[in-house]
Amino acid sequence: MSGRVAVTGGCGFIGSHLVDRLLADGHEVVIIDDLSTGQTPFVEGALAHPRAEFVRADVKILEPLVEIVRGCAAVYHLAANADVRRGPEQPRKDLDENTIGTFNVLEAMRRAGVTTVAFASTGSVYGEATVIPTPEDAPFPVQTSLYGASKLAGEGLIAAYAEAYGFTARIFRFVSILGERYSHGHVFDFYRQLLDHPDELQVLGDGTQRKSYLYVQDCIDAILLATRASGPPVGVYNLGQREYCRLTDSIGWISAHLGLTPRIVYSGGDRGWVGDNPFIFLDCSRMRALGWAPTLSIKDSVIRTLEYLQANHWLLAARR
Amino acid sequence: MSGRVAVTGGCGFIGSHLVDRLLADGHEVVIIDDLSTGQTPFVEGALAHPRAEFVRADVKILEPLVEIVRGCAAVYHLAANADVRRGPEQPRKDLDENTIGTFNVLEAMRRAGVTTVAFASTGSVYGEATVIPTPEDAPFPVQTSLYGASKLAGEGLIAAYAEAYGFTARIFRFVSILGERYSHGHVFDFYRQLLDHPDELQVLGDGTQRKSYLYVQDCIDAILLATRASGPPVGVYNLGQREYCRLTDSIGWISAHLGLTPRIVYSGGDRGWVGDNPFIFLDCSRMRALGWAPTLSIKDSVIRTLEYLQANHWLLAARR
Numbered sequence: 001m002s003g004r005v006a007v008t009g010g011c012g013f014i015g016s017h018l019v020d021r022l023l024a025d026g027h028e029v030v031i032i033d034d035l036s037t038g039q040t041p042f043v044e045g046a047l048a049h050p051r052a053e054f055v056r057a058d059v060k061i062l063e064p065l066v067e068i069v070r071g072c073a074a075v076y077h078l079a080a081n082a083d084v085r086r087g088p089e090q091p092r093k094d095l096d097e098n099t100i101g102t103f104n105v106l107e108a109m110r111r112a113g114v115t116t117v118a119f120a121s122t123g124s125v126y127g128e129a130t131v132i133p134t135p136e137d138a139p140f141p142v143q144t145s146l147y148g149a150s151k152l153a154g155e156g157l158i159a160a161y162a163e164a165y166g167f168t169a170r171i172f173r174f175v176s177i178l179g180e181r182y183s184h185g186h187v188f189d190f191y192r193q194l195l196d197h198p199d200e201l202q203v204l205g206d207g208t209q210r211k212s213y214l215y216v217q218d219c220i221d222a223i224l225l226a227t228r229a230s231g232p233p234v235g236v237y238n239l240g241q242r243e244y245c246r247l248t249d250s251i252g253w254i255s256a257h258l259g260l261t262p263r264i265v266y267s268g269g270d271r272g273w274v275g276d277n278p279f280i281f282l283d284c285s286r287m288r289a290l291g292w293a294p295t296l297s298i299k300d301s302v303i304r305t306l307e308y309l310q311a312n313h314w315l316l317a318a319r320r
Numbered sequence: 321m322s323g324r325v326a327v328t329g330g331c332g333f334i335g336s337h338l339v340d341r342l343l344a345d346g347h348e349v350v351i352i353d354d355l356s357t358g359q360t361p362f363v364e365g366a367l368a369h370p371r372a373e374f375v376r377a378d379v380k381i382l383e384p385l386v387e388i389v390r391g392c393a394a395v396y397h398l399a400a401n402a403d404v405r406r407g408p409e410q411p412r413k414d415l416d417e418n419t420i421g422t423f424n425v426l427e428a429m430r431r432a433g434v435t436t437v438a439f440a441s442t443g444s445v446y447g448e449a450t451v452i453p454t455p456e457d458a459p460f461p462v463q464t465s466l467y468g469a470s471k472l473a474g475e476g477l478i479a480a481y482a483e484a485y486g487f488t489a490r491i492f493r494f495v496s497i498l499g500e501r502y503s504h505g506h507v508f509d510f511y512r513q514l515l516d517h518p519d520e521l522q523v524l525g526d527g528t529q530r531k532s533y534l535y536v537q538d539c540i541d542a543i544l545l546a547t548r549a550s551g552p553p554v555g556v557y558n559l560g561q562r563e564y565c566r567l568t569d570s571i572g573w574i575s576a577h578l579g580l581t582p583r584i585v586y587s588g589g590d591r592g593w594v595g596d597n598p599f600i601f602l603d604c605s606r607m608r609a610l611g612w613a614p615t616l617s618i619k620d621s622v623i624r625t626l627e628y629l630q631a632n633h634w635l636l637a638a639r640r
Contacts, residue, residue, distance in 0.1 A: 087480075087484065088484040088485070091423075091427060091430075091481075091484070092423070092427070095419075095420070095423050095477070099415075099419065099473060100415070100420075103411075103412070103415050107411060107412070110411075126460075127479070130457075136460065137450075137459035137460050138459070138460050139457035139458070139459065139460070140446075140456065140457050140458050140459070140460055140461065141460065142479045142554050142556065143475070143476040143477075143479040143480050143483075144479065144480065144483045145480055145483065145484075146477070146480040146481075146484060148476070148480070149473070149476030149477050149479065149480040150476075152472065152473070152476045153419060153469070153472070153473030153476055153477075155463070156463040156468070156469030156470075156472045156473055157415070157463075157466070157469050157473075159447070159462045159463040159464065159469065160407075160463050160464065160465055160466040160468070160469040161411075161466075163463075163464045163465065164407065164408040164411070164465075164466060165408070234462050236462065
């Protein structure tokens with residue numbers, strides 16, 4: 001495997017790991033990030049590599065992207081607003097960063113003659129799924145969050161570009177991802193809370209929320225495998241775990257790992273916030289049929305994440 | 321039924337009929353249109369009415385919409401780029417007019433405290449459906465046109481606004497609509513061609529395309545019925561006919577009605593253009609369960625449309 005490829009959101013949690021893997025596989029890698037949430041320390045190792053190049057660019061602005069992606073064999077489009085919770089406070093943000101951002105990446109690719117795209121979508125596009133575990137061809141869902149709606153719109157644009165302009169597309173609907181460089185979500189929030197006050201943990205919802213988490217390297221394995229595999233012009237793949245946990249399980253693992261017994265204060269209700277989905281659990285048999293399987297359990301992913309955060313307190317400060 | 325309501329695209333083919341019906345039902349009606357494709361003659365009758373008001377505004381610009389919709393009980397959002405065929409020539413147009421336009425209408429409503437919306441979507445969101453007739457909860461489709469993708473994005477935004485801000489929404493997935501004031505599509509194109517040269521008709525595709533058409537007043541009946549009916553916060557309804565025809569059937573009806581026997585020149589292929597769907601046929605049992613049924617057959621709708629065009633040659637010139 002070689003050739004020049006681009007990763008948008010390349011300084012992010014998942015993007016930076018993808019960059020490392022693409023470099024290890026022999027690619028020239030263009031790292032595109034606007035550094036709004038990306039972290040330059042995540043790509044310090046990558047940038048020591050002669051085949052890596054960083055370009056600060058914002059996917060909300062089309063024109064510069066054309067020359068940036070020119071000559072690439074593929075674009076891995078991971079740049080996005082991933083702050084699902086705050087959607088209702090700033091309803092235009094998901095539209096701008098996720099929908100229009102995806103349009104700009106596609107249009108830059110078209111103008112530059114690049115026609116292979118991999119896209120980080122989300123299991124949130126299933127809304128409150130009526131079939132669980134949810135397969136890719138589940139009943140046509142009704143959206144429940146601005147984040148999910150903005151990613152669904154991105155998926156639609158990608159498929160339409162495939163049909164109109166001969167693109168090849170791989171769309172990945174993720175559950176939540178854990179692992180090194182993880183920098184938002186419940187493990188991050190809980191660890192920070194417990195550093196500040198080890199005897200109390202405030203939890204959104206009632207703790208019964210069921211969640212499925214995937215380890216970031218397992219996620220990257222799947223992205224690389226499906227993007228390199230032959231298949232239909234538009235391939236849609238769920239990425240998740242065979243298992244799920246309760247939020248209370250995760251609280252137990254985190255507390256035990258840290259040797260703490262905090263008092264748990266629940267905010268109540270069956271979900272964390274408006275538009276939160278109390279249960280996303282995906283049928284990943286399509287991805288497994290390509291020979292993929294996750295290597296790390298949810299519990300081990302939570303512990304791995306905690307160990308990383310314990311060794312990287314700078315990240316807690318950077319994301320305040 | 322009374323109260324102030326707004327219709328975006330109120331000078332368009334379907335919008336202007338909806339305006340007439342809402343006025344007849346006792347509403348105050350704000351007609352919103354940017355006149356890019358809308359036709360002022362369509363609302364001449366409506367504007368003679370003291371309860372009608374026309375505001376020239378473009379849904380691509382948010383700010384003015386806030387005061388325009390303020391005080392309305394509901395917004396019927398029909399303004400859209402409906403030129404499906406030309407999508408690939410101007411890929412940003414569907415995004416701007418259909419996706420961002422819908423966001424702006426929703427956001428204006430939210431700021432003005434208006435929370436009931438009816439939305440003209442399309443059967444094109446089903447892409448190449450695997451289940452025919454296609455129900456609203458068909459398998460999660462892959463998009464095949466920029467137009468369908470832009471409407472799907474609009475649907476997603478509407479559902480997310482319903483969840484986040486307590487909107488009530490009615491989403492209508494139309495087949496193609498025929499009837500008085502029809503001003504684009506195959507009947508329009510064929511009639512214009514046959515006026516210019518009665519002995520030859522050029523047809524995109526091979527004529528075998530199967531299509532289902534609904535008469536515009538039947539479409540309006542359904543929109544009004546479902547918007548006024550109680551139901552879930554987000555109701556999605558297919559609107560179409562029980563029957564379908566081949567394009568060759570329609571060519572036969574048109575030729576017979578005009579007393580012509582043109583030579584038919586097919587461009588070939590099983591579809592009219594890139595992203596065209598050779599067969600959209602919707603399962604409308606959800607709408608029928610509310611007591612709705614179409615009153616005019618496809619053939620009668622084609623004839624009704626032709627009769628209108630024969631009496632309104634100004635429209636042929638206006639849409640050149």
